[in-house]
Amino acid sequence: MNFADRDPALRPLLDQLLSPDDRTRIEPVLDDLGRVAANELDDLAATADRHPPVLRAYAPDGTRIDAVDHHPAYQEMSRLAFERYGLAAMSHRPGVLGWPTRVPHVVKYALSYLFVQSEFGLACPLSMTDSAARVLRLFDPERFAAEIDALSSPTLEGLATGAMFMTEKQGGTDVGQTATTATATVTPEGTHWTLSGHKWFCSNVAADLILTLARVPGQGEGTRGLGLFLVPRVRPDGTPNGLRIDRLKDKLGSRSMASGEVTLEDAWARPVGDLTRGFPQMAEMLNVSRLSNAMRATALMRRAVRESVDHTRERVVFGQRLFDQPLMRQTLLPLALHAEAGLGLVLESASRLDDADAGDPHAAALVRILTPLAKNTLCKRARQVTGEAMEVRGGNGYIEDWVNPRLLRDAHLGSIWEGSSNVICLDVLRCMTREQSHRVLAGAYVGRLAALDHPRVEPAASTLVGRWQHLRSRGEQLLAMSTFDQEAAIGAYAEDLCHAVMATLLLERAQRELAAGLGHRALLLAHTWLHWLADPRLTSPPALHVLDQVVDGGEVSAEVAQSAYDAIGTASRHHVEAGTRG
Incomplete structure (x- = not known):
């Protein structure tokens, strides 16, 4: 099995969107990742889903450590994603996978799409690490050169993973209600900031570098009063920072990856970019994360379609293959159609993002609207496609021995994270x-x-x-x-x-x-x-x-x-x- 070989749309779309040189470069990676995703990664993902991460708040001697322990299967998936395929590094440094320049977004999303067909949960830390590096590059590249380098490390040993802690209990979608406060302290060595507050939904909760919003005194109410800050897991002096993981979330899906609630207690932080433009700067991270959500939804649809096709070709009912029965064909056709159309939209958006990053203002205007459109429509469609695919498999589709329950659980997340469907439509x-x-x-x-x-x-x-x-x-x-x-x-x-x-x-x-x-x-x-x-x-x-x-x-x-x-x-x-x- 090779997921790239079983996809009738992927290679034709890459033929259309990539330069001849880039198309040549990606082909051996498609073949390798398509095979790994369908075999080794699929096994690792099933194991990690059955063994979710565990919070270890204290060391045996009572010291507060706030450590999150992942199953070895998750660690091996991380090595595949961050190191072997460089999925978080490729947009920020040349040389990844042999590219002489930074890898185009089209390539990154195409490869990530293959990866997510087996493992959805890890795609969140991947996306946030990638987009955290992007925000720092765009808004404060000189001050955060070391952090950008760590976020885009091609090896696990040098890697710092990123996260975005935005949601607060009283605010939810209404970021303007953020209550976390930022305090500036002047010392002989200079001015430093500390943050205090509570973040309600923090994915990749044990990340090394966290982007978050906090209220800056004197800046006003609502989102205008928010500054963007980078909070490291460890202070510059090597001591743990003031981040307490209160508990991990028991999520319906994306179970391999740790999400939790975090209290900031005078957490040492550094301001990013223009403090008066905290929310607009954070919105850049939101937008690319939303496009990643759309990509993941499309990957889930493709996997669900493949599972349904393979099952119906093998299953004989009343003397005839299910695949050949007219009503089953009527069921399968829309699933395949939406999976293929969805991939086209994701790669179109990625291509326009490449053009926008190269300085094309028209492409920037296009990707600004394409991103929420894709996130809204494809994430909702993935819920329907994965649900229909579960029914196609019958009783086995409802059993955890098969991949369908995991696909269905994960599909529901896309319409919630980075803004629910209604929030995204209001953004349109x-x-x-x-x-x-x-x-x-x-x-x-x-x-x-x-x-x-x-x-x-x-x-x-x-x-x-x-x-x-x-x-x-x-x-x-x-x-x-x-x-x-x-x-x-x-x-x-x-x-x-x-x-x-x-x-x-x-x-x-x-x-x-x-x-x-x-x-x-x-x-x-x-x-x-x-x-x-x-x-x-x-x-x-x-x-x-x-x-x-x-x-x-x-x-x-x-x-x-x-x-x-x-x-x-x-x-x-x-x-x-x-x-x-x-």
């Missing part, structure tokens, strides 16, 4: 209000649709242009509503925007593969996606008859691909053009 509304992001999206993707000139692609592209025009108009109408009505409507509108982006990306890929002589499979998927937009029940889609090619890859005829568009029908196509679902 904020993007629209402040930056007219619905116009940015419509302009970008209508322009890209206009460049699709293959005769077999043009009809669907024209339909999608109509959809984007209506979505832009709907956005203007939404912004003209009362605040109450805006907030009530933004959830459905955000999903419609996201579905239009994924439809556009599927058509772009179809054009590329047709132009390269790679066949009509991508066009079939793009047309089937439009069919789903018109009719969420996907009534009698032609793709049912070629489901092997949908789930495995392979050529389908031009006639089948065209029939998937014709099956939508004129009346149903109107729903697509009107920017709604049937």
Whole structure:
């Protein structure tokens, strides 16, 4: 088993998004990580899930130590992630996996996607270590050069893992209610800061370097009064810092990784960047963590689809393979479709992040809205896909001997961490209000649709242009509503925007593969996606008859691909053009 080889979308998308040199460099890593994820890592992940971390608050002599003990399986997974594959280091230093420069975000997310198909929990410390280094590089690189180097270490021995402690009991999502206080103390050696307060949900709770927000005296109320601070596990003099782990959380999923409650007791801290812009600086860490959440959701969907396909091909019921039975095909097709469309959206967002980091302001505006759209839509969809996959496996799917329960538990986390779905949708509304992001999206993707000139692609592209025009108009109408009505409507509108982006990306890929002589499979998927937009029940889609090619890859005829568009029908196509679902 090799997860990369079993994925019909991954390599074609990388062909499209990477330079030839980067595409060549990633291929042996895809092969290696795809094999390790499907075998060694999968076994380690199952073991770590059954043996969650344990808090050891005191040493035998009564000394407070606040240590978290992980099973050896977790330690070995950490070595694979941080050292063998450099998943936290690759965005910050050249030389990782043989890259002469920093590794592109597209590569990082593609490799992380393979890793997460077996191990979800460790992806959180990976993401926070990576994004903590990013925040320090962006806002205070000279003062924190040593910390950036430790966070991006290519070896476990030199590594400092990162974390983000934001949530407080009284505030939750409302970060403006943060009560942790920052106190400046002036000594002959200079000024230093200490933090006091309580953080309610702290993942990677025993991290070496923690970014957190605290209230700075005299700065005002709400988020304006918050500064961003870096809190080390150990003070500069080598003594333990004032961080007390009160208890570990008994979580539904992500059980391999430790989350807990932390009390800060005059914890030594250093301010990061501009103290008056603490929350905007922390938001950079939030945004990239949200994109990581979307990637993880897509990985869970892909694993769930593969499990369902393998099971139904092996299981014979009433003399026929389950996979060949029409109603089961009707069940499997949407699962495979959403997994493939989701990966396209994640890698598109990563590609735009690469462009933004290179100084492209238009790409920065795009990734600002793509990130919450992907996080909201894909994390919610993963809950449905993993739940359906559990049912496909039947009674065994509900038993912990199989991977389905773990996939289902982990999938529910994505819609909660880094902002629940409602919070993310309100962020989409904020993007629209402040930056007219619905116009940015419509302009970008209508322009890209206009460049699709293959005769077999043009009809669907024209339909999608109509959809984007209506979505832009709907956005203007939404912004003209009362605040109450805006907030009530933004959830459905955000999903419609996201579905239009994924439809556009599927058509772009179809054009590329047709132009390269790679066949009509991508066009079939793009047309089937439009069919789903018109009719969420996907009534009698032609793709049912070629489901092997949908789930495995392979050529389908031009006639089948065209029939998937014709099956939508004129009346149903109107729903697509009107920017709604049937």
